[in-house]
Amino acid sequence: MKKWWIVGGVVVVVVLAVLVGPWVYGKFIAEDDAPAASVSTEGAQAATGSVDGQWVVTTGSGANETAAGYTVSEILNGARVTVVGTTGQVSGAVSISERKMTAAEVVVQVADIATDNSRRDNQFRGNVMDAAAFPTATFTLDAPVDLASLPTDGTPATVRATGALTLKGQSRPVSVDVKVLHSGDTLIASGSVPVTWSDYGLTPPSLGFVTVDGNGTVDFLVSLTRA
Template structure:
């Protein structure tokens, strides 16, 4: 425990001893913390490309200790008077992408919604039940609608940014979206990440307002996928 938190603890003890309620300001100042941002492409440890031909079918590798695949959401909320950013994620992601002449011609990313978690079990219970109804809507998807030119991907382990037009489906509600994707070819693996700005009501999702917590009307759907060629 750092000296700072010893001091904070002493302040709280004194307030309690004096019968003072530790209210929302104190909660927001000393206790509530925002989550780390959603994972994105990293060039740390990246290797030069092992091939200059990326045509073929590429399959998403589910996340584990060996790769970085993950997807989920980011949203701001006010919790007990404190503004915090919440990031929910899962490594249970699947799908595939078809590339022809260095161009994505088709592809879909599927996310298992009931496996999305944050650092709070109560929040996750609300997400699975009242908010997303994961028993009824077990997957969320993003499908490519237009060709995406990947010919600009460097072969030296650095990244490029491309724009993808597609359809995002949440709770069986589908909407056209545009997403800036950062793409890396490292060795024989393609890695891509993106963040899709999302207004929850567009997908029939009602952000909760429960008195002690209020969730913003918009946020983002985030993904980081690793793909291997078949």
């Protein structure tokens, strides 16, 4: 009889591990990443000079440090978590004339985008993005953006930008709400572009222990100074 109690106890433990394990992981272990960076007004100053001119992406500083990457939701070991991958390896330029943004390009080095998990990053850089063959992701503006409403008192405004997003060599038209701040002699802009990965020929991983959603966002925060 004692032997059957032992066997029964083992079975109960196994069943509980299978049924309750994912709940325990999601409740006490899995954590969402910090959200993608957005324009911060901390320490913002009144604008210095006109917004017109040529601007280039710089590293920025503090909460407005330049960064770009992606946000996705995935089920990891039975728990839903939000993953944010990011890099500071971003370049680009903006042209503004008569308070209209007439040209803009942002270039992101894909192989430098990282999360807190090296196995996830290896999948992203290899099987998903093929960063060796397609080392950059880009956004290129294709229609002027009116900046006439951009405040000069150190507060931000939101404008709508349309352009082309290129991932893994595939370009698609996109529209994005961009938060813009003119602080001192610096321009800071951030936004998140909604993306369906299959539109760009990307296949989100589904490896048993992890399944990534088919939708997410491409995120950016760029600080710019005069060229």
